[in-house]
Amino acid sequence: MSDIDLTRRSFLKTSAGAAAVAIAPGMMLFQVAHGDTQGASDKVRWGMLIDTTQCKDGCNDCVSACNKENGLSGETKATDSQWIRKIEIKDVSNGRELSLPMMCQHCEHPPCVDVCPTNASMKRADGIVLVDKHRCIGCRYCMMACPYKARSFVHEPLTDQNPDVPRGKGTVEACTLCVHRIDQGLKPACSEACANKAILFGDLNDADSEIAKKLRSVATTQVRADLGLNTGIRYQGL
Amino acid sequence: MKKLFFSLLLCLCIPMAWAADANAPKLDIGKGGQCVEDPQWMRKNHMHLLKHERDDAVRKGLRDEKHSLKNCIECHASTKDDSVIARDDSFCVSCHRYEAVKIDCFECHSGKRKSAWLQQREAK
Ligand code: SF4
Ligand code: SF4
Numbered sequence: 589m590s591d592i593d594l595t596r597r598s599f600l601k602t603s604a605g606a607a608a609v610a611i612a613p614g615m616m617l618f619q620v621a622h623g624d625t626q627g628a629s630d631k632v633r634w635g636m637l638i639d640t641t642q643c644k645d646g647c648n649d650c651v652s653a654c655n656k657e658n659g660l661s662g663e664t665k666a667t668d669s670q671w672i673r674k675i676e677i678k679d680v681s682n683g684r685e686l687s688l689p690m691m692c693q694h695c696e697h698p699p700c701v702d703v704c705p706t707n708a709s710m711k712r713a714d715g716i717v718l719v720d721k722h723r724c725i726g727c728r729y730c731m732m733a734c735p736y737k738a739r740s741f742v743h744e745p746l747t748d749q750n751p752d753v754p755r756g757k758g759t760v761e762a763c764t765l766c767v768h769r770i771d772q773g774l775k776p777a778c779s780e781a782c783a784n785k786a787i788l789f790g791d792l793n794d795a796d797s798e799i800a801k802k803l804r805s806v807a808t809t810q811v812r813a814d815l816g817l818n819t820g821i822r823y824q825g826l
Numbered sequence: 827m828k829k830l831f832f833s834l835l836l837c838l839c840i841p842m843a844w845a846a847d848a849n850a851p852k853l854d855i856g857k858g859g860q861c862v863e864d865p866q867w868m869r870k871n872h873m874h875l876l877k878h879e880r881d882d883a884v885r886k887g888l889r890d891e892k893h894s895l896k897n898c899i900e901c902h903a904s905t906k907d908d909s910v911i912a913r914d915d916s917f918c919v920s921c922h923r924y925e926a927v928k929i930d931c932f933e934c935h936s937g938k939r940k941s942a943w944l945q946q947r948e949a950k
Contacts, residue, residue, distance in 0.1 A: 628887030656947075712887055720884045721934055749936045751896055751943055756934030771887055 630713040633696075634765055635792040635820035636779060637799050637808060638688060642786035645687040648674055653781030654691075657766060659750045669740035669755075671763040672778055686826070689778065689787070692717060692738035692763035693811065694820035700730035700739065709760075715792075715820050716765045724759040731760060735812055738762045765820075792820065853920035856902040856910070862892050872898075876931070895931065899939055908942035 654672045655662040664670060672691040678684070698717050700709045708723035709730045719730070719739075731739045739762040742755060749755050752768040766776035774780070779787040790799030802808075808822045861868055863875075875893050882888040891897055902917040903910050910917040911932050918937070922929050936943060 626888075627882070710885060712885070714887070718884065720881075722880055722884065745933070748938070748943075748946075749934065751899070751936040751938060751940040754934040754936070759934070767887075771889060 628712040628714040628716070631793060632713075633715040633792040633820060634770060635694065635715065635790065635799060635822065636765075636776070637788040637790075637802055637822045637824060639786045639788070639824045640686050640688045641825040642782075642784040643686075643688050644784060645676070645685070647687075647784075649781045649783065650674075650689050650778035650787060653777040654763070657750070657769075657777035658753045658764075659746075659748070659755065667741075667743040669742060669761060671738075671740070671761070688823065688826075690736065690738075690811075691778075691821065692734075692765075693736050693817070694763075694765055696818035696820070698817065699733040699735065703729040703733040705729065712767070716767050716770070717762075718764055718767065719760050719762065721754065721756060721759040721761070726758040726760065728760060734762075735815055735817070849924075851920040851924040852915060853917055854904045854906070854913070854915050856904050856917055857900075859901060861901075862897065895935055896940060899937065903937070903939040903942070908939040909937045911937035 651672050651674055652662070654660065658671060660669050660671060672689050674687060675690050677686050677688070694715055694717050696711075696715065698709070698711055701711055701717065703709075705727060706723045706725055708720045708725070709717070710720055711717045726741065728741055731737075731741060739760050741760050742757050745757045746755055753764075755761055766774070766778075769776060775789045776787075779789040788799050788802060790797040792800060792803070794800055802824075803822065806824055808824045809826045810817075810819045810822055811826070813819075863871075876895060879888075879890055879893050880895075882890070883894070899910050904912070904916060907913070907916075911919055911929075914920065914923065916937075918929055918932075938946075
């Protein structure tokens with residue numbers, strides 16, 4: 589009975605007709621009563637440092653781990669989603685070859701967010717760039733804006749998604765930095781899967797974190813640093 | 827003001843009319859047990875909870891376990907097939923079909939209980 593009273597009172601108070609509006613005060617109460625999580629904090633900036641000298645040519649473990657974790661097919665046709673790819677690069681002047689993983693760079697100033705007409709493409713307070721698929725209309729502007737070709741469009745209906753990783757046809761998606769794992773205190777799947785420990789995950793803002801210490805002590809680069817996007821993914825040995 | 831009272835009256839009447847309806851959906855409530863909120867309140871308001879809190883979860887990282895879709899599925903997925911959508915009398919499907927309200931949630935979200943989904947993945 590008390591719930592009904594509450595609804596009635598808020599009806600009277602707000603004098604707005606829609607039930608959705610009337611519910612809001614009730615919801616506040618529940619949240620206060622049950623709210624334990626702090627949510628994403630802007631004190632934190634999640635990032636990864638990829639040591640290309642440790643990344644083995646031909647190894648695909650990070651990619652497989654990502655596919656498994658996020659329920660991607662693992663196919664690489666033009667219409668298949670790829671959140672992380674291994675790329676091979678070669679310096680033609682001296683023949684030096686490198687193999688490294690490439691994914692959404694979780695830019696501090698993400699062009700994909702700038703162009704999105706619906707605010708679906710967004711950056712969380714802790715630096716993780718995501719697509720809010722509840723809002724995404726599938727226009728794919730963000731795919732064109734991303735300098736790293738990091739995003740994929742879901743072309744076909746999907747079934748049997750990971751309960752922690754909703755994905756669906758008509759929306760754009762990309763590496764989420766395994767946000768569902770981070771929020772449980774786990775590392776991203778690729779970082780965990782790499783036997784050579786080539787992918788170091790951590791908080792770039794925490795001076796005592798392993799990643800911040802390493803960034804202080806070795807030479808690292810951001811891919812296309814000239815664009816000034818201040819990426820959260822850094823590379824060593826490029 | 828009159829309008830408000832009428833809509834309120836309507837809100838209260840729908841569940842009552844429902845209780846009297848012999849064709850009311852018979853649903854598989856899964857494990858069931860004590861709902862996280864009053865069941866009658868939930869019947870009317872679950873969509874508002876899901877809709878408001880999804881924004882908090884995705885955009886702010888505020889994950890309220892209690893009111894999460896995953897938590898709904900944990901209790902209400904059928905004990906036979908671990909799903910809230912697999913059959914005509916599955917928890918979400920039976921009411922939504924009866925009320926002719928399309929559910930979009932499961933075009934992206936899994937309708938499976940997580941433990942069952944994990945088991946299935948490991949078996950593959
Ligand atoms: S790498 Fe691309 S998708 Fe990722 S944040 Fe930057 S612009 Fe956006
Ligand atoms: S495809 Fe979706 S996320 Fe990308 S720009 Fe369009 S609405 Fe935004």
